Amino acid sequence: MSCVNFESAKLSAEEIAAMQEFAREARGDVLKMTTLATCGHPGGSMSSMEMYTLLWHCAKVDPGNPGWEERDRIVVSHGHTSPGVYAVLGRRGFFPIEEALAHFRQIGSCFAGHVERCVPGVEWDTGNLGQGLSAAVGFALAREVRGMKYRVFCVMGDGEQQKGQISEARRVAVKYRLRDLIALVDLNGLQINGDTREVMPQNVQKNWASDGWHTIVVDGHDLQALYKAVRKGLAKGEPTVIIAKTVMGKGVSFMENEAHYHGAALTEEQCRAALKELGVEDNLEQLKVRRGQRQTMLMEAYQPQVQPVRLSVGVPRTYGASDGLDNRSAWGNAIADIAKANEGDATATPVVVLDCDLKPSVKTGGFEKVAPGRFFQCGIQEHNTATMAGAMSASGLQVFFADFGVFGVDETYNQHRLSVLNHVAPKIVCTHCGLDVGEDGKTHQCVDYVGVFRNLLGVEVIVPADPNQTDRAVRYAAQSRKMTLIAMGRSKAPVICGEDGKPVFGGEYEFRYGVADVIRAGDDAAIVVMGTLCANAVGAHEELRKKGIRARVVHVATPLALDEEVMRGAAGTGVIVTVEDHVVTSGLGVSVAEFLAQRGLVCRFKKLGVTRYASSGTPKALFAEYGLDAAGIARAVEEMIV
């Protein structure tokens, strides 16, 4: 086809005829798939059909090599239109179409209800509406960092336009002048509850235009008009949206303009009638048999393409007891060091940092100075930034997203969740966690960072004790292919020293995930502490020692991966008191309780931490009030020893 790569000025009559024929058959696939599964979303699949047909015929993609690095990225943001996407991808040869037809929405199949990357040709799991454009912007930004040439397309729903995250993504695209980025909105005028103008009035074109996008309005079922609009957008050299006026359920008379078919399958009888109207072969009986047979494209078989990380992490710094540093400065220094260590090495995996208007507080300024082209100031747009971080990390970059805990953890949970489902590995660095935030008060005290992230399966969570451990944790994360949260407080964190006065986490110490550290010896009880409260635990150890009580101090930086040997040893003392700047309902304490229960280990056990939301106040005063200062911890241990 001469339309490949959008090279020719217009589609030839033959190309149009071939694509129309293709779309007609694919509409039949949509109906067969949903009817056999007795559920799914045929309406939007049929209104978006010409867009899908055009993009997967004319964009630079290779059905035989879906992961080809140079390919254009086609993101489908309204992921519920999966039947339309699978029909087009299958017919284009990305996989045998019968597999999707027969096993759509069936247990174990990769052909899930909403599009997922396990299907060859799908770039991003979506369905949580409003996130696709952020992923597309992330792919486009990554392209700029890597000096690549691919184009990025993002197809979206019109009801979806109500999501605020889309505005965030639009602004980033304009700020960074992202060319070769084309959004296409399926303006079928309907959503679940009916007319989009009644559900939530909006002016789609004005909204995109006011954020600085070039807008083009076309008939979304006219392949030539769509084709020319895409070419115009590519030639324009600025982010372009094509607003495609379409008809929900297009192609089947009784489905057209019926909101009911947004998310309802036809009955078998209706499906047969619709196939007849479309002039598509009715092979439902055959497909039914196949649905009962073995699947060949399983979700579990999917192995995400994990790009290796190749970069230098530089030489770890060792801070001394007198350095008086906070962990966040240690993070800022480490990431700037990493940027420096790889300066001029074109073969190193590029490290990028995303910031949401908190540069002075989250200490990303040092990195920006060293690598201004890889620092992205994303504004107060955390949802978009979290999604972009995920998409950029799928594009050959090592991505660090720095933010306050309440925004980088709590505000953005569903965006991170989608990153996990997409098998990508951004690093989330959250400062200002815990009561340690102090005077800003409870709205800013993120006291559930472990609890929130413990729900995200496979994510590593690191809560370092002091600047030295922070430094090494950052360098560890920079080489990791796992999604990671590094959580830290705000205040200066004393350097943790051993009995010999030397920094425990300095010098040759190497951070290893899942390894806990015994900071002080003792067999009368164990204080198991997380994060910067480690210094208070050491203080408690000293106080108890004066009374003849030897309390072991164990620091756990990885509350979701406890150290078998060290924790068994702690239980062996007969008393465990856990200490955390976190709610006691979902942090370190529950991890330890679970550890003990699962192994049938018996000991006296108490959790110290946050039990109610706090007022403003200095961290010192707040820790004293919550029994998290040295005196409070010592008191709790003493009470437990009988």
Ligand SMILES: Cc1ncc(C[n+]2csc(CCOP(=O)(O)OP(=O)(O)O)c2C)c(N)n1
């Ligand atoms: C964030 C989010 N909220 C709600 C939903 C539930 N939902 C799924 S589809 C849909 C309507 C989407 O309308 P539109 O974008 O117009 O798609 P179309 O009806 O044209 O297929 C809603 C509300 C969702 N998937 N994501």
